[in-house]
Amino acid sequence: MINLGSKRLGSPGWRNENILSDETLKKIYGKQALQYFSEDNLSPFVFSDSKSFDLIELEQLLQAVGWGRRPLRRVKKALDNSLLKVGLWQHDSKFPRLIGFARCTGDGVIDATIWDVAINPVYQGFGLGKQLMSYLMRSLKREGIKRVTLFADSDVITFYKRQGWILEPKGNKCAFWYSN
Numbered sequence: 570m571i572n573l574g575s576k577r578l579g580s581p582g583w584r585n586e587n588i589l590s591d592e593t594l595k596k597i598y599g600k601q602a603l604q605y606f607s608e609d610n611l612s613p614f615v616f617s618d619s620k621s622f623d624l625i626e627l628e629q630l631l632q633a634v635g636w637g638r639r640p641l642r643r644v645k646k647a648l649d650n651s652l653l654k655v656g657l658w659q660h661d662s663k664f665p666r667l668i669g670f671a672r673c674t675g676d677g678v679i680d681a682t683i684w685d686v687a688i689n690p691v692y693q694g695f696g697l698g699k700q701l702m703s704y705l706m707r708s709l710k711r712e713g714i715k716r717v718t719l720f721a722d723s724d725v726i727t728f729y730k731r732q733g734w735i736l737e738p739k740g741n742k743c744a745f746w747y748s749n
């Protein structure tokens with residue numbers, strides 16, 4: 570377990586120091602992986618949009634934030650059909666631990682919708698959720714996506730508003746259909 574201390578995770582965290590060489594980072598976490606360091610600089614976190622997921626570990630993470638269990642077969646299909654999947658890993662050379670996740674669906678060109686944004690409760694409140702969103706938005710921008718939407722639970726609206734998200738509907742812009 571990393572010692573996060575009582576302070577927020579350190580001064581802005583994108584650094585290219587030596588905990589993981591670029592080569593190792595790319596080998597384990599993929600081409601666009603980014604390291605984020607805690608204050609003591611000993612325990613890197615890594616954001617990746619290409620490292621694959623262990624479905625059971627992912628479901629455990631999503632259940633840890635209070636979401637219901639879903640059949641793994643359907644989760645796998647949802648991931649396969651997603652435009653982008655982002656993981657946040659606590660680095661370990663043998664067993665990196667998944668502590669954050671978000672994914673997007675979309676057409677790959679114009680629109681994307683963000684789903685399943687989650688940070689393990691143990692690691693919440695240290696700025697990792699914000700960094701996860703920032704990493705995800707950068708990945709979407711790289712793809713040239715023009716408009717991004719998400720559905721926020723009422724108790725996390727502030728989390729998104731602080732990052733510049735605009736709350737809708739102001740007019741008649743939002744519509745839902747449910748199968749039951």
Ligand SMILES: CC(C)(COP(=O)(O)OP(=O)(O)OC[C@H]1O[C@@H](n2cnc3c(N)ncnc32)[C@H](O)[C@@H]1OP(=O)(O)O)[C@@H](O)C(=O)NCCC(=O)NCCS
Pocket residue numbers: 634685686687688689692693694695696697698699700720721722724725726727728731
């Ligand atoms: C929402 C969530 C991803 C935030 O992750 P986090 O790592 O705790 O968030 P951060 O530490 O990066 O917080 C960034 C900012 O948002 C604020 N914030 C975090 N969670 C918040 C919440 N639930 N409500 C309002 N503001 C919140 C923080 O105070 C912080 O504000 P600051 O920048 O002014 O200091 C995380 O709490 C989570 O996984 N929650 C359960 C799952 C969930 O509800 N996901 C969203 C689905 S719509």
